[in-house]
Amino acid sequence: MAPAYSSCGCIFVMTLFMFILASSRADAAVTSTAVLITVDQSGNGDYKKIQDAIDSVPSNNNELVYISVKPGVYEEKIVVPADKSFITISGLKANNVIITWNDSGNIFESPTFSVLASDFVGRYLTIQNTFGPGARAVALRVSGDRTSFIGCRILSYQDTLLDDTGRHYYKNCYIEGAVDFIFGNAASLFERCHVHTLSEGDAAITAQRRESPSENTGFTFLGCKITGVRTAVLGRPWGAYSRVIFAFSYMSNVILPQGWDDWGDLSKQSTVFYREYKCYGPGANARKRVEWSGKLTDNEAGIFLTKNMIGGRSWIRSTPTRFKKASTAISNNSTRHA
Template identity: 55%
Template sequence: MPGPRRQLVLTVDWSGRGDHRRVQDAVDAAPANSSAGSVVIRIKPGVYREKVVVDKPGVTLVGTSASSTVITWNESWVAADSPTVSVLAPDFIAKRLTFQNTFGTSGPAVAMRVAGDRAAFYGCRFVSFQDTLLDDTGRHYYRGCYIEGGTDFVFGNARALFDKCHLHSTSLVGGAFTAQKRSAESENTGFSYVGCKLTGVGKGTSILGRPWGPYSRVVFALSYMSSTVRPEGWDDWSNPAKQRTEFYGQRAVPVLRRRVQD
């Protein structure tokens, strides 16, 4: 019988008191294939200004806290390697980290691209403005995460469950929480949000989603929605024909209000 898989543990510390100063250097030191074992990369508090590409299976990134451990870059979306962090291999896990793109509001800028199968994020933060989180392909799970942006800030064509996450819109007008890209009825993809919270900086400034693909599919279940969400909820991206094929649903958590007597 095969023995237990080996696990390599590496420490990243920008100050030099670890195995590596850069996150990418630690990823490069990981085994090249899953049969060789997995790697846990512990990242000490700090701001790591670098782009990271995870192209090896079985990599786990662990921060001390999302508020103190930040991977950041400043680049608009111009190519596949533009995101701050790109996950291209399967069996990836991230815990207690912030993934940030500081490009600003003038165009798409991806903080995280997830294109590997079986990825999971726990207590992480994703921060940009347009196209913050590219949930591209594969099956993904997000629990207790914070996602901030203004326009289409969760987008892509993966199959993802967002569990007790907080989505915060920074758009003052014309914002959209999601842009899901399912392009055919046969595709088993879509975004599911359960027990989540949706907030924002303005009132009635953002829609829940719009169809990047004609069969776009997004569901919000038992989630709190603040007044940031526009009353109509969804948009067809100026293409009424997509209303026949897209699937959108929401069930908000009822909010009990105490009646104030004059």
């Protein structure tokens, strides 16, 4: 197979710029007024804990709620319930708003941060599970639809990001782990993210769980950077029809020449959809890739190179520019819990 990357850096940069520019125009330009809630461990906000701020939002909420989190290390196990949509939780810098917990075991019970609601946005947060090697230890579970994470750091070792169900958008995020650390059956676009593997051998970065050709799910990594400490493969199939695409992405020599693994099931080689498109770097050389992976043609690549693949034109929203005080109900909750 011919190498799947361009040898001309200038062509790559120009092409990537054009795709990103076209993609960014698709962002939903929502500038509605949001209810502002502040979280500050010093006591100078509405709440000292992030979960208390989430709990204050009424069930079946239909207003934009912006929870601004001041710098600090928040030792909390956080859940955004399914009946509390339209919430944004934001720090100013991911390095100074750290949400941390230490749990392991069940992938649905161990997460430090679980998003069950739709229309959620996380911005400039560090979300980590500090359990380390030896067991499943999820940092972030995303099970709501139309969910975005911008400029976040997502850290664990095994099963870091449970990208469970729904349509998701990750932009400028740093995601770190060792074993199957981006996994699930969502339809997700990872744009300009840094993916760092802690694998010491041949562990997989992704374990996508698409189980039927009729499911419109899969992971696309667009303009990303792949680094690591030793060696790893790009993915292995949790589901028989697992679908993962890497496009315009830099791959360091951490990526093993074969690129992909069939998880010991030869039958999945004929059903998975593992593709690369104009990636570059020493780990992107496709000459020794497994024969059941491949390269996208220009025509095939089109749908994966914009936010259209997740319907993002209609739901990815920009940061609110106007804010108002919380309603009486939320203010009363603040008085009781602060």
